[in-house]
Amino acid sequence: MTELFDYFDKFLKLSDNTKKALAELCSNVTIKKNDTLQPFGHTCKTIYFLKSGIARIYYYKDGTDITECFAFEGNIIARVESLFTGKPSQKAIQILENAEIIAINATQLFKLYDTYPQIERLFRLIFETAYVDTLNRIEGIQFHSAEERYLDLLKRTEIVQKIPLKHIASYLGITQVSLSRIRATVK
Amino acid sequence: MTELFDYFDKFLKLSDNTKKALAELCSNVTIKKNDTLQPFGHTCKTIYFLKSGIARIYYYKDGTDITECFAFEGNIIARVESLFTGKPSQKAIQILENAEIIAINATQLFKLYDTYPQIERLFRLIFETAYVDTLNRIEGIQFHSAEERYLDLLKRTEIVQKIPLKHIASYLGITQVSLSRIRATVK
């Protein structure tokens, strides 16, 4: 669990008994490439932390598979729109590279918010950061060409190389053909 | 202040003394069309609630004025990226239609988080909702044409009619010429 608490530490220093309470909600999951971590249609009740591997959140739009986001080693991933609204998620989580994951039981987590204000604060800070990242992503989508966005993604994580092109294309909001064309000119 | 507390009520029922503490951070502001509510370069320390009027957050990108978002009657507006990071904001808030505003002192607000967990929770819920809205906006930008996005914006608020075209265009991520063309075909 060290990796997870190191991650938490970056947001807020937790007291020992808060850490202990949190640790009780966590369980380890090992899951293989291409497997589904969370299926469509269920209300999201888990927040995941990736110790290793790659995951993506995706959904179907007019029959095509769209990747909403990727998550890499050392980051958390959750279907926020369901977690916060309590509505069933129209999105699924799939593993793209064999992963070691810590699953945090969100139902129990939210219950701890009353007893441990530190925990409520921790996750408030985590999601505030994610919110700001999302605002910046909008700027990226609206004011950069597909080529710029692709190069930017490459710059952020070279691990992207391991991900099938179609997922990267739908994440960037373009077709796979278009991305392939871009890569040809960039090389 | 009734409008503001009605707004809060939709997220969380507050106790009377919590409301009283909150009310002490609030002040009324009357501001005219085209005036600047918050300039560039300062760290954002205020959250605004619009009792009436229209406001927008904007910034300059390569010399052009870009509208990040609009706010209408009954909604809050804040430069979140500065509020949450404590860094100076590269964005400004401008009034587009004469407005009656309640200004919430965020510095004092954050201090109350320790004493009134209800207040921390209230704003956590408010911003969680805003976060989910932002995620949905990304979907809109990536998978709908400019025309669809324009019609969708019109559907959400007819007040948009009052806003100069250039602001709507930059909000939608297209040029003013392009938006004008779209409006010509839609009519």
Next chain:
DNA sequence: GTGATTATTTATCATTTGTTAAAGGAATTC
């Protein structure tokens, strides 16, 4: 390894949006 499946590239043409420039309207100032 061979065949089958899946992923990626390439090519062609259509559509959308951007860029630039100019013209017509609306609003504001004096």
Next chain:
DNA sequence: GAATTCCTTTAACAAATGATAAATAATCAC
């Protein structure tokens, strides 16, 4: 109310991306 400025539309052409189809390349199952 005339002049000025700002806002919106129109037009012509360029660039980026989409759609479809076909050709390679890579991967997987047996």
